[in-house]
Amino acid sequence: MTGPAADALAIAAVVRARRVSAREVTAAALARIRARDGALNCFTAVTAETALADAERIDQALAAGRDPGPLAGAPFGVKNLFDVAGLPTLAGSKIGRDRPPAARDATAVARLRAAGAVLVGALNMDEYASGFTTENTHYGPTRNPHDRGRVAGGSSGGSGAAVAGGLVPLALGSDTNGSIRVPAAFCGVLGLKPSFGRVSRAGIALFAPSLDHVGPLARTVADLAAAFDAIQGPDPADPAAADRPPTPCGPTLDQDPGGLRVAVLGGHFERHACAEALAALERVAKALEASRRVEVPEVARARAAATIITASEGSALHLADLRTRAADFDPMVRDRFLAGALVPASAYLRAQRFRAWFRARVDEVLGEADVFLAPTTPGPAPPIGGPATMVVVDGVEVLARSHLGVFTQPLSFVGLPVISVPVADAGPLPLGVQLIGRPWREADLFRVARRLEVEGVVAAPVARPAP
């Protein structure tokens, strides 16, 4: 139960039953990180001391007959844009190293710790969450545990790879245009981007505030639900957090999803996918008996609008540093941010107006089913260090690497909840399918994901270490 394949709830069960101590579990996780992270480069900081102290407290609570929480002793890591008390919040940057250490944990980190999970470190990412590959110039690329020559995806690449590599059973990431779902798909794990406003972003370094979401990554549906249940709900410290009561998803996980109507998103969402990604989608659709195709109009334009909003909001947050120390940015991010700082306000406002129009069209389509399916990425993880090639997508020239978000970006644009599930044996490399829900209906997605997991259509085994 201290091995790499142990899931978070299984660990919590044996810790709570006092068959294994939280300290043993934590020490084993720290030893795994020491042994394997050199090859994967997931962690930018390992919090061994506080992790062992947290574990001791859990063991003491149990010995005293107190309940240490549903995730007691389960190790987790967080993308390094989350505040962790005592660590500088890097957000993938060199500039962040000069900032004072965070005074307190981000809300989501504090909530997971309050549920008994043990934070073991901070995870690599694209600088300021701007990217889909985690090829970070300052901290090096995170490597895909399924093929170390390939990217882990991004921007939560350290989170995806740490979970896929069996270093931790749980991680937190953030998703602005696909940054939880893309690494989840490339690394063959589950990733949840909740409804916009469902999980507090207080204490994270934001990227594009009108698009940013926080969510968990895990290798089992039940773990993903347990982590989500621990972190979801209102938070006065985040003005974007919705004032809605939490909807726990763990308790309804095993309810038959047979009554839910499932449809496949056609058009844009099928046009740009490779054959293997479409085959993975078909496998999930067949398992759920989803034969209907529905289409959302103007998806390409939605993507264009999301690009404008991301560029403008992202640059605005870093304008002071762009003025005084632009040379300290990751070069790829710096040039994008400098350009974003020059976008006319009229373009930004038009993009936000288009967003409201698009949201209304999406609402109409959402009436036609309860859960919608689409590929997560156009194909599997590309090689690390590939060329910065351009592709034309729906008439707009984009960087091939930005194209990795072609199916994720239009959905976060309107804040819908999405779980990316890894399709079992999809090919030589992992591939994900997005289960897309109506706003606030994460519980529907969990029921469907669980059914797929039980039927063996979805599986997230720990990646076997490459030779």
Added chain:
Amino acid sequence: MSDTPDREALAAYVDQAAALQGLTLDPAWRPAVIAHLGRILGAAALVEQFPLPEEPAPPGPP
């Protein structure tokens, strides 16, 4: 902006707007910044070309 601006106009805009914003563009970065802005403005043109109904919609999250 009804269409993607031509290269020369774009480069001139980048130089002047960057200066007004207090941003210094290293000559080595300038071509990439111009290319990125060109792509963003291309995306803006695509959005602009779509006829939105006239009713005002507040900017902000969905």
